[in-house]
Amino acid sequence: MRYVVFFILGLIFWLAVTFDISAANIVAGSAASLVCTLIFARFYFKGVQKFFHPARWFWGLVYLMVFVWACIKANFDVAFRVLSPAMPIKPGIVKVRTSLKSEFAKMLLANSITMTPGTLTVDIIGDDFYVHWIYIRSANPEVYTSMILGRFEKYIKKIVE
Amino acid sequence: MIALIVISIGILFNLFGCIGLLRLPDVYNRLQAATKCVTLGCCSILAGVLIHFGFTEAGIKALVAVPLLFFSSTVAAHALIRGTYLFGVKMSDKSVKDDYKDVEK
Known part of the structure; x- marks a missing residue:
């Protein structure tokens, strides 16, 4: 669950910074966000249900x-x-x-x-x-x-x- | 017009930060001026950019930069001031209290 939230936040951040909603950019953003998620997500959002x-x-x-x-x-x-x-x-x-x-x-x-x-x-x-x-x-x-x-x-x- | 005023305020605060950097007596107090004034100064400039361009590409990027600047500058100030203390830089003669001296670090 926490991995999913982290991934989505990362992707939104990528899209806001690059400001380009073409398919190629979304794929690149997903890849970058996935790498960050795998490395860093376990440190954040201990109680992710509080997010909602x-x-x-x-x-x-x-x-x-x-x-x-x-x-x-x-x-x-x-x-x-x-x-x-x-x-x-x-x-x-x-x-x-x-x-x-x-x-x-x-x-x-x-x-x-x-x-x-x-x-x-x-x-x-x-x-x-x-x-x-x-x-x-x-x-x-x-x-x-x-x-x-x-x-x-x-x-x-x-x-x- | 509003954008120009907001940007001018930002530059003014950056100037205050720089004056503080020159005038205050030791590194700890200087960091205070450097973090607060310069961070809000830059945020103010970015807000001016947002107002000027509206919610276009440049405006959104300026908006994204604000929280990044906030977190990076506070964390950097914390790291700098702790590193300075552990390195053994003395506080100025005007200091009245130091609770951090006897702590196990």
């Missing part, structure tokens, strides 16, 4: 909007720090603990953290994220955990788990 729940897609859309908004804010934040003459930075690496379990969810969360204001994931060890933060706003672990993870964790939990 409409509620997950809805939360995915909500998450996408939250994410794009956070991303735009991140850019103004960094631009402000870079351009202001005093350069208000107070960098450091903090440890935050997540309640997400699956690998894919952790990957999504780490990427979200990297794109949000002033934070960049350095490493994930077990359930702990090590996050480089350009301006540490609080010394209290509970406060900064909810500042860094709070926005995304609940959506990702609804989408993936």
Whole structure:
């Protein structure tokens, strides 16, 4: 099942990139997609039946909007720090603990953290994220955990788990 | 017209990213500027291309490039910053906290 989904996604991606719906191109795309499927599909989509729940897609859309908004804010934040003459930075690496379990969810969360204001994931060890933060706003672990993870964790939990 | 505005915003953010790369004190902070500003800058330029061409060949390709850029730049930033840390580059004097120091890596 997971192989089929991976194959179809690969083929759609190929057709979008080459943008040519002739028979020869579809055959070439199928071949390329098949090779990728055989090599990589076993690493992805552990629970592939989750792919077909409409509620997950809805939360995915909500998450996408939250994410794009956070991303735009991140850019103004960094631009402000870079351009202001005093350069208000107070960098450091903090440890935050997540309640997400699956690998894919952790990957999504780490990427979200990297794109949000002033934070960049350095490493994930077990359930702990090590996050480089350009301006540490609080010394209290509970406060900064909810500042860094709070926005995304609940959506990702609804989408993936 | 809208396309031109969106592309200009993208270029402006790329410029901020470059200024950040020059001004910030150490490699970790520089990576912050490089990932965030440059990624959204490029995505903004690609969105401008999509608006300009509509859903034609070039527009669809620009749309496909956006998620690719997102994932590759975040993963690359993560790999770079971890590699830098393990290589032993010191954080700048302004740093106030380092929880990653004592961890078994």
